[in-house]
Amino acid sequence: MYIYLNGKVVSKDDAMISPYDHGFMYGLGAFETFRTYEGFPFLIDEHLTRLHEALDELNINLVLDADMVIGMVETLLAKNKMNDAYFRLNVSAGVGDIGLQTKSYVEPVVVLYTKPLLDTSKVSEKELVLLKTRRNTPEGEKRLKSHHYLNSILGKRELSNMNQEGIFLTQEGYISEGTVSNLFWYKDNKLYTPHASTGILEGITRKWVMCASERLNIPLETGNYTIEIITEADEVFLTNSIQELVPVSHFQDTTFLGAEGEVYQKFRELYMKHTKKQYRSI
Helix, strand or coil: CEEEECCEEEECCCCCCCCCEHHHHCCCEEEEEEEEECCEECCHHHHHHHHHHHHHHHCECCCCCHHHHHHHHHHHHHHCCCCCCEEEEEEECCECCCCCCCCCECCCEEEEEEECCCCCCCCCCEEEEEEEEECCCCCCCCCCCECCCHHHHHHHCCCCCCCEEEEEECCCCCEEEECCCEEEEEECCEEEEECHHHCCCCCHHHHHHHHHHHHCCCCEEEECCCCHHHHCCCEEEEEECCCEEEEEEEECCEECCHHHCHHHHHHHHHHHHHHCCCCCCC
16 A cells, blocks of 8 residues: 655555654644545545644644645555545654644644545444543644544444444533544434534534535534433434444434434435535535
């Protein structure tokens, strides 16, 4: 497998970074995961906007041009002989001394990873599992898609198989998100999702669903909700840029409509329609 490392295509076995990289030493790095459809990175402008917001917060001086990233994606697809793939665009702070640095990082390390996609043409339902691990609050003003992933890893360890997704509660007991997903549910003709104040990562696919709800004339509400509201829902689904929209079959003793849900099907149909049009932004 070939990846991009600081502008060069290299074999993943030959790729190296310095042990003094502050992304490794202090977790100062951010990334975006996205996938391609017919060779095009879906919603790439949205991903880069969120990445640049994170880099500003981390004091990493870098601007990535969307057309340049699209070119990198096309090159890796050809080099790895893949039609479509999973991509992770990672920016690490770069080399520094031992000790915390407050000045800007001006020579970051940029890596574009890739790997084969799982087959998402057949819709697979998931079971929701309430996690014992609580969702940490953001270390800064808002949650970043950064190198700090211990909270999600701890949650993931509680799951017994890949057909499950864990749901974090906040310390106050409010629903936040999954280990790698955002959460939506439908009840009494309204769609619900936790507010950003619960410490969630504001996902790109989450944002797409929130915009799509207006196009579909489905009322949407965000807020702080306790777990009991999930058991009262008719439909529940998860969002993730790689897994797309994932229907939930059941949670504890409650069964949902899953992939048969009318609202889920409306969103999925529109989502798949948009992926075929090479949308750069929502």
